[in-house]
Every structure is written in C-alpha cells, then in structure tokens.
Amino acid sequence: MxxxxxxVGKVETYLREEIKKHGTICFxxxxxxxxxNNDVVTSIARKVEAAGASAVLVGGSSATDQMxxxxxxxxxxxxxxxxxxxxxxxxxxxxxKADAILFSSLLNSEDPYFITGAQALGxxxxxxxxxxxxxxxxxxxxxxxxxxxxxxxxxxxxxxPNLAVMxxxxxxxxxxxxxxxxxxxxxxxxVTPEMVAAVRKYYEGILIVGGGIKTPETxxxxxKAGADVIVVGTMIEKDGDWQQKLSSMVKAMRQAH
Ligand code: 1GP
Numbered sequence: 001m002x003x004x005x006x007x008v009g010k011v012e013t014y015l016r017e018e019i020k021k022h023g024t025i026c027f028x029x030x031x032x033x034x035x036x037n038n039d040v041v042t043s044i045a046r047k048v049e050a051a052g053a054s055a056v057l058v059g060g061s062s063a064t065d066q067m068x069x070x071x072x073x074x075x076x077x078x079x080x081x082x083x084x085x086x087x088x089x090x091x092x093x094x095x096x097k098a099d100a101i102l103f104s105s106l107l108n109s110e111d112p113y114f115i116t117g118a119q120a121l122g123x124x125x126x127x128x129x130x131x132x133x134x135x136x137x138x139x140x141x142x143x144x145x146x147x148x149x150x151x152x153x154x155x156x157x158x159x160x161p162n163l164a165v166m167x168x169x170x171x172x173x174x175x176x177x178x179x180x181x182x183x184x185x186x187x188x189x190x191v192t193p194e195m196v197a198a199v200r201k202y203y204e205g206i207l208i209v210g211g212g213i214k215t216p217e218t219x220x221x222x223x224k225a226g227a228d229v230i231v232v233g234t235m236i237e238k239d240g241d242w243q244q245k246l247s248s249m250v251k252a253m254r255q256a257h
Contacts, residue, residue, distance in 0.1 A: 022054075023223065025228065027056070027210075028048040029232065031059075031063060032069040047243045053246075056083070056085065057102075058073055069092070073095045085101065099131070103126065108154050135177050139164060145183070145184020161197075164181060165201070169202050179205060181196065184211045190213050193221045210230065213235075223252070223254075
C-alpha cells in the first residue's frame with residue numbers, strides 16, 4: 001500500500017494565505033551572531049512585526065553557535081506572534097524551538113555536502129524537535145558573498161536569467177515547494193527583476209528573493225516581477241530609522257500587485 005502524501009504543514013499553509021492576501025510578503029532576517037542581547041533581539045522582533053513582516057528568519061551562512069541561536073529563537077518566540085523560521089547554513093542551524101525551517105539544498109554548490117550531506121545529518125533533529133520542514137531549493141546568484149564562499153557555490157551570473165530558470169524548474173520537478181534566489185547578504189547587486197520575472201514564468205512554487213535589497217523601490221520592482229517573499233537582512237539595525245524604512249518596503253511590496 002502506498003502511504004499518503006504528507007500534508008502541507010501549519011506554517012506553510014499560513015504563508016500561502018499571507019501571499020494570497022498581500023501579493024508579496026516580507027521575511028526580515030535576524031542574524032543570531034550579531035544579536036545576542038535579549039533586549040535588543042526582543043525589540044528588533046517587535047519592530048519587524050509592527051512593520052508588517054509575515055515571519056522572522058533566523059540564521060545565515062556563517063552563524064554556527066547553536067547556544068546563541070537557541071537563545072535568539074527563544075527570545076523572538078517570546079516577543080512576537082509571527083512564526084520563527086530557521087535559515088540554516090549548516091547542521092548547526094537547527095534549533096528546537098523554531099516553528100519551521102527552510103530545509104534547503106544549495107543546488108548550485110560544487111560540494112555535495114551542501115546539496116545533500118548536511119541535510120542528511122540534520123534531518124532527524126528536525127523530526128525529533130517537531131520543526132516544520134519547508135522544502136527549499138537554495139540558488140546562489142553572483143559571487144563574493146559569505147553564502148557564496150561558505151557554500152562553495154558556482155554563482156549564477158546575474159545577467160543569465162535562463163540558468164536560474166533551469167535550476168528552479170528542476171527544483172519544482174524534484175518536489176521542492178520553495179525556491180530561494182539568493183544574491184548573498186550585503187550583495188552590491190541584488191537579484192535582478194528580469195531574473196525574478198524569468199523564473200516566475202516557469203516556477204510554480206513559492207519564490208523567495210533576497211540579498212542586497214534595501215530600498216522600497218527595489219523591493220517594489222522585485223515584487224512586481226513575481227517574488228512571493230522578499231528577505232531583508234542587512235538594512236535592519238543599520239539605518240537609524242530602519243523600522244520606518246522596513247514599513248515602506250513592505251508597503252511597496254504590497255502595492256506592486
Ligand atoms: C541574506 O538574503 C538575505 O541571506 C538578506 O540579504 O542582508 O543583503 O538584506 P541582505
């Protein structure tokens with residue numbers, strides 16, 4: 001007898017509803033390495049929720065301290081109602097109290113460890129802690145960022161949208177319900193709206209775009225091109241008036257539809 005296909009979980013169902021409601025939603029990324037002070041983390045989490053974020057991502061390619069990560073996840077959980085989603089760069093990115101995890105394969109890595117190795121090592125911990133796995137194809141665009149370096153990626157050239165389409169469609173055919181087009185944190189060149197539009201034409205799952213997006217104009221263009229989710233990391237905390245700016249970015253994402 002064939003077992004039933006596992007149902008889509010609570011967090012993914014919520015995300016699909018949010019996307020239906022708003023067109024494009026925002027995931028601010030809180031870096032567990034830079035934000036260990038309880039008051040700071042709590043205050044950032046409340047501010048991003050008030051700015052209209054639909055979930056908080058925690059992690060990053062060079063966040064490897066599990067104690068720090070566990071504390072940050074727990075502080076955020078205590079401060080806001082929106083889900084906390086892990087964004088792991090390695091097995092060390094799994095943390096018990098999170099609601100969900102971008103269970104990602106770095107499709108264009110040259111190292112099998114980042115395609116299937118770390119995933120095998122981390123899978124049982126995800127199961128044991130009851131963290132909802134969101135099956136994600138992680139695709140790195142461009143070069144020179146921490147995600148590109150650590151993940152040993154062969155970055156897709158920014159001006160080659162068709163390569164991103166090929167990876168995204170392959171991800172869909174392999175059953176991945178999320179694709180994350182990643183330019184890398186602090187990237188000088190964000191994923192272009194042209195690349196987003198090209199992928200959108202073919203890929204039918206949830207399309208996440210991040211890296212170097214720090215203005216409402218860029219967020220609006222990427223939303224209009226078809227991103228379902230936009231990740232904003234570096235801008236948070238950096239600009240003095242970042243909460244206001246994040247709010248404007250969320251508005252621009254919604255108005256793009
Ligand atoms: C990085 O895509 C995220 O993994 C966010 O990028 O820090 O440039 O906003 P930024």
